[in-house]
Every structure is written in structure tokens, then in C-alpha cells.
Amino acid sequence: MRGETAVVLGGSVAGLCAAGVLARHFDEVIVLERDQLPPDAKHRRGVPQSKHPHFLLNSGRRAIGEIFPGFEEALIAAGGLHLMPSMDAAYCESGGWAPRKSGSMTMVYSSRVLIERVLRDKVRELPAVEVREGVTVTGLRTSGGGTERGRVVGVDYRVDDTPGRLAADMVVDALGRGSSVADWLVEAGWSAPPEKTLDARVTYTSRWYDLPPAGRRPESWWWKHLVVTPTQDAGDHPEEHEFLSNFFPIEGDRAIVCMGAWGIRMPRDADAFEKAVDRVRAAAFGRATRACTPTSEVHLTRSTGNKWRRYDLLERPPLGLVCIGDSICAFNPFYAQGMSSAARSALVLAELLHDHTVLDLAFYRDFLARQKKSLDVPWMLAMARDQAYDFATGSEIVAPWRRRLAARLSWPVFNAINATSREDAYVERTFAEVFNLDRSLRDMATDPRFWFGILRYRIRQRLGRTVVPGGFDDQQDPPGTDYTDYTGFANRTDRTGPGGAGASPSAEADLVHD
Known part of the structure; x- marks a missing residue:
């Protein structure tokens, strides 16, 4: 065991994932949640975004599955839909409906409230975890604030009008975008963490x-x-x-x-x-x-700005404190990165608790460094799009020429990737890995094979030798034809053009083994 008591602030996805990790390393884990948690999949005041769609990316699915074995099966049993987007979703792109075909990516579709309910069920199976509801956290208990040995040693809270306090060997901040923990740390003597922000309205x-x-x-x-x-x-x-x-x-x-x-x-x-x-x-x-x-x-x-509190840049980070989810890095929710990024951070915490026997300065510096590396992946994706807007505000706005370049290139590049993915398995898999946070945008941007695939497809496109048609009329219903067996490289003399005579189904072998 790494300690007697860990306290988690917040019982949403980030907090529940953290509790699942801590339960393996602490005698008791106490989750403090302001809301009264519903027994079923229902909305609650503390998660207003639950009324919108939520994607659980593949990296997030795997992370949660490592923390809570059987999570995905439980989510599907509760009604979640296990689908292959390229076959089960209709995409209207710039030129019209995209063709339907098999792909490398699957997803589990469900509401946010069902995801949380299944996670709560998993947490309730852990004897070390106690979830206290109707509790408002009002401050931190600290010692030596701002010094090299400064540590968070507990929390203050309130239940109705009754105050209370808890001692803790570790406190996890999972209070979300509106977390006051950074302010409480400043009051206790620490420097405010530098912030990176970008709001694209x-x-x-x-x-x-x-x-x-x-x-x-x-x-x-x-x-x-x-x-x-x-x-x-x-x-x-x-x-x-x-x-x-x-x-x-x-x-x-x-x-x-x-x-x-x-x-x-x-x-x-x-x-x-x-x-x-x-x-x-x-x-x-x-x-x-x-x-x-x-x-x-x-x-x-409207609360969609990107905000990263850079605790990793503090000269003296507070010992005894870990921040997970939106409390440290909140993304534009349109990019569906929040839950998966939180679960990935919880998995980083699990790895560090396994590797370190003492929760000292080395542990917290190591955690912050590895968490930063994990958060770099979704942050770069969010910036790539939101920095393209003239009306964006924040510390991460870029020079006008870079905004114009991003605005001019982002959609054409996206269109080229999508089109190439219809006939190039490597490009399709690589982009799916980036979308699912399994690979960084930087890795993709510097991958010669990836860009060679796109260049090759564009040349074939100009020569009229592509195989899978696209751009179906967006005023009509999306076509349900399955073009999986038509994918392949048009490197044979019997290919005459998109979907034309000679587009042989056997060409799939040319693609699959590339």
C-alpha cells in the first residue's frame, strides 16, 4: 500500500477512474461528490454536458477497461451500441455522401449518463472505495505551502451547513473546468500554474x-x-x-x-x-x-474553450496532489477528447503508483511529466483546428499568416486523408490511431509512408484510376452500397475509373497486405 487514505474530489468520469486506480494502493478511497448520484442513467446538475453526445475514443475504452475489467461488456449489456463507423454511419463530406465500407475502427455509442452509471456500478464493487454524496469541497488542508516539501494533507468540506475535514495521503482534483484547487493552492503559498488557453467561440x-x-x-x-x-x-x-x-x-x-x-x-x-x-x-x-x-x-x-493548467511547469509542485480530467486540461468538447484523456491520465497514475514505492517529489514530478506527454496528443489536435479562426482568443493564438495557412489547408488535407483512406489501409489506420489518441498528430505529420499514400492516391485520382466512388448527392439519402470489396490499388490495366467496368472486388488483397 502507498498510503492509508486517498480523497477524490468529484464523482464524474475522471474521479471514478481515479478511484478505481487508487483502490489498489490505498486502504481507503473516499470520493466526495456534490450531487446526489442517481441510481440509474439520469442527468444531474454537476454534469450539464451529459445532455450532449459523447464519444468514448478507443484509447479511452482501453484505459477504462484496464482500470475496470469488463467495463465495455457491461456498457454494451446496458444498451451501448458497438458499431463500426465506416459501415454504420453515413458521412456527408465536402463533396457529398462518402462511400460505405469496412474500416479498422469500432466505437461504443451511448449517452454520457449511461457511461457514468456503468462506472459507478464498477466502483461500488470495490470494497476500499466509499462515495459520499451531497458534499461540497470548500478548501485544501496543506503544510509548507510553496516550499520544496509543501504538501496537500487533506480537504475541508461542507454537508449542508455542517463543516468537516478529512486527512489524506493523496488528494485527486477531478472537479472539472470550474475547479478552485489552483486558487486554494495560491492562498496556501504556491505559485499559480501557468495556463495555456484558446477559445474559438x-x-x-x-x-x-x-x-x-x-x-x-x-x-x-x-x-x-x-x-x-x-x-x-x-x-x-x-x-x-x-x-x-x-x-x-x-x-x-x-x-x-x-x-x-x-x-x-x-x-x-x-x-x-x-x-x-x-x-x-x-x-x-x-x-x-x-x-x-x-x-x-x-x-x-458555450463553455468550450481549451484550457491547460501547467502544473508540470511549477518549480515546486504541491506534493500529495494529482489533477485529472478537465481540472488540469479541458478541451473544446466538439473534439470528443475529454473522457478519454481523463481515463488516460488515470492510467498514467496507475503506472506510477506501481513503479514508485514512496510518494515523494520524484513521484509527483514523474507523474506530471508523463501526464504532460499524454495530454500533448489531444492538445495538439485541438490547437490544429481552433487556431485557424480569426476570432479565437487566448494565449495560444498564432500569427495571422499561420491562421490563414491553417484555415486554407485544414479542410483540403482532411478531405485528402478521407478520400485516400477509402483505398489505402495504412492511411486509414494511421488516421484512426490519431483520431483515437493512440498516435500523435506530430507522428502522422512526419510519417513518409502516410504522405506517400496520399500523394499516390491523388496521382491515381488525376489519372482516373481510383476504385471507390464518392461525392454522392447530399440532397438524396446516403447510399447503402457496401464498397468494401472494391477497395484496392488501381495498379492493373483493367481499371477504368471510379466504380467503372473492371473495378474488380479481388483488388482488396492489394490493399489489406500493403
């Missing part, structure tokens, strides 16, 4: 729907998930064409319809929301939404 709005009964759904609904990306047309068009829109499937034959954009006011009420879905540039999005029954109000979120 993203706003998104969601509404929950019941799907039609299975026997009454349109025949064209082969898909489970609809995605419509923003237009790249510089001409006149409705502002709804600038939306990134999701018809996101969750448990219980339901969907969350979500629309968001950078720097645009989003609909706040039901009437405006319903009108907006009809003006999204792919007509199927509005038709699908109108075929469903709304079951909630419209939920709007």
Missing part, C-alpha cells in the same frame, strides 16, 4: 429524440449515425451549412441530435432548433430528425 446545441419503432423506419435507414460536416463553399449559403451536425445513436432506441459551429449563434428553443435541422445542407438530416419524436428541451453549451 464554439457553441453547440442538442435535443434528445425517440426513434420510430423498428418496423416503421424508412427503408433508407441502413445507418445508425449521421454526420454532416460544414460546407466548404465560399459562396452565399444559409449559416446552417456551416454547422457540424450529428444524429448520434444512444441506448434505448434513442438519438441525440446535435448541431454546432465556430462563431455562430445557435438555436436555443425548440422552434428554432426544428427549423435549423431542416436547413442543414444534407437533406436527410432534417428528414431523419422530423421522423423522430422529441423527448427533451433544447440544451445549449
Whole structure:
């Protein structure tokens, strides 16, 4: 054991993952949660973002699975949907609907509230963990604040009007974006951690729907998930064409319809929301939404800025304190990185607790260094997109020429990657690894094989020798044809063009073994 008592501040995904790790190394783990936690998958005040879609990326799935064996199976048993996006989702890209085909990536779709409920069930199985509800944390107990041996030794809290305190060998801050821990540390004598910030004024709005009964759904609904990306047309068009829109499937034959954009006011009420879905540039999005029954109000979120509290840069980091999740690094939620990044940080903590026998300065410096390396991966992805906007604010804004370059290149590069991924397994796998935080954007950007694949595809495209068609009419329903058997390199003389005569299904072997 590394200590007697660990205290976790907050019982959301980050806090529950931390509790699962600490339970292996401390005699008791006490989770302090302000809300009264529902026994079922229900919304609560402390997690307002639960009303929006949440992706659990593959790296997050694996991390949670290592902390809580059987988590994914339990999530699916509770109603989560195990899908392959390239086969089960319809994507409307810049030129229209993308072709449907098998890919290397699978995902589990569910609501955020179901993920938390399954995690709570897993935590309740741990005898060392006690979750105390209705507890408001009011401060830290410290000694030697700001000195080399300065340490967090406990917390102050309040239950209704009754104050209390807890001694702790380790305190984990999982209080989210609004955490006051950094302020409490300054009051106790530590320097404030430097902050990296960038706010690209993203706003998104969601509404929950019941799907039609299975026997009454349109025949064209082969898909489970609809995605419509923003237009790249510089001409006149409705502002709804600038939306990134999701018809996101969750448990219980339901969907969350979500629309968001950078720097645009989003609909706040039901009437405006319903009108907006009809003006999204792919007509199927509005038709699908109108075929469903709304079951909630419209939920709007503006708290989407990226913020990284750099505790790793402190000359004297506080001993006895670990920060996980949004309390240390909060991302633009549109990029679906929060839960997975929190679970990855919890796994870093697990590795360090295994490697170190003493919770000394070396332990905390090592943890901060490894956590920083883990957070670099999603942070670079978030910056690559949000730095492209002139109206973005914060410490991480870049020179005008870099903004223009990012704005000019981001979508064409994304389009080229998507198109190449239809026929190049290496490019498809690499981009999936980056999307799922298993590989860094820097690694991808410096990978010669990756860029060779894209260049080769573009040359074949110009020569009319690509195999898989794309750009299907976005005013029609997304085509359900499975093009998996048509993927391959068009390096034979019998290939005549996209989907034309001679596009042999046997070409798949050329791709799979590349």
C-alpha cells in the first residue's frame, strides 16, 4: 500500500477512474461528490454536458477497461451500441455522401449518463472505495505551502451547513473546468500554474429524440449515425451549412441530435432548433430528425474553450496532489477528447503508483511529466483546428499568416486523408490511431509512408484510376452500397475509373497486405 487514505474530489468520469486506480494502493478511497448520484442513467446538475453526445475514443475504452475489467461488456449489456463507423454511419463530406465500407475502427455509442452509471456500478464493487454524496469541497488542508516539501494533507468540506475535514495521503482534483484547487493552492503559498488557453467561440446545441419503432423506419435507414460536416463553399449559403451536425445513436432506441459551429449563434428553443435541422445542407438530416419524436428541451453549451493548467511547469509542485480530467486540461468538447484523456491520465497514475514505492517529489514530478506527454496528443489536435479562426482568443493564438495557412489547408488535407483512406489501409489506420489518441498528430505529420499514400492516391485520382466512388448527392439519402470489396490499388490495366467496368472486388488483397 502507498498510503492509508486517498480523497477524490468529484464523482464524474475522471474521479471514478481515479478511484478505481487508487483502490489498489490505498486502504481507503473516499470520493466526495456534490450531487446526489442517481441510481440509474439520469442527468444531474454537476454534469450539464451529459445532455450532449459523447464519444468514448478507443484509447479511452482501453484505459477504462484496464482500470475496470469488463467495463465495455457491461456498457454494451446496458444498451451501448458497438458499431463500426465506416459501415454504420453515413458521412456527408465536402463533396457529398462518402462511400460505405469496412474500416479498422469500432466505437461504443451511448449517452454520457449511461457511461457514468456503468462506472459507478464498477466502483461500488470495490470494497476500499466509499462515495459520499451531497458534499461540497470548500478548501485544501496543506503544510509548507510553496516550499520544496509543501504538501496537500487533506480537504475541508461542507454537508449542508455542517463543516468537516478529512486527512489524506493523496488528494485527486477531478472537479472539472470550474475547479478552485489552483486558487486554494495560491492562498496556501504556491505559485499559480501557468495556463495555456484558446477559445474559438464554439457553441453547440442538442435535443434528445425517440426513434420510430423498428418496423416503421424508412427503408433508407441502413445507418445508425449521421454526420454532416460544414460546407466548404465560399459562396452565399444559409449559416446552417456551416454547422457540424450529428444524429448520434444512444441506448434505448434513442438519438441525440446535435448541431454546432465556430462563431455562430445557435438555436436555443425548440422552434428554432426544428427549423435549423431542416436547413442543414444534407437533406436527410432534417428528414431523419422530423421522423423522430422529441423527448427533451433544447440544451445549449458555450463553455468550450481549451484550457491547460501547467502544473508540470511549477518549480515546486504541491506534493500529495494529482489533477485529472478537465481540472488540469479541458478541451473544446466538439473534439470528443475529454473522457478519454481523463481515463488516460488515470492510467498514467496507475503506472506510477506501481513503479514508485514512496510518494515523494520524484513521484509527483514523474507523474506530471508523463501526464504532460499524454495530454500533448489531444492538445495538439485541438490547437490544429481552433487556431485557424480569426476570432479565437487566448494565449495560444498564432500569427495571422499561420491562421490563414491553417484555415486554407485544414479542410483540403482532411478531405485528402478521407478520400485516400477509402483505398489505402495504412492511411486509414494511421488516421484512426490519431483520431483515437493512440498516435500523435506530430507522428502522422512526419510519417513518409502516410504522405506517400496520399500523394499516390491523388496521382491515381488525376489519372482516373481510383476504385471507390464518392461525392454522392447530399440532397438524396446516403447510399447503402457496401464498397468494401472494391477497395484496392488501381495498379492493373483493367481499371477504368471510379466504380467503372473492371473495378474488380479481388483488388482488396492489394490493399489489406500493403
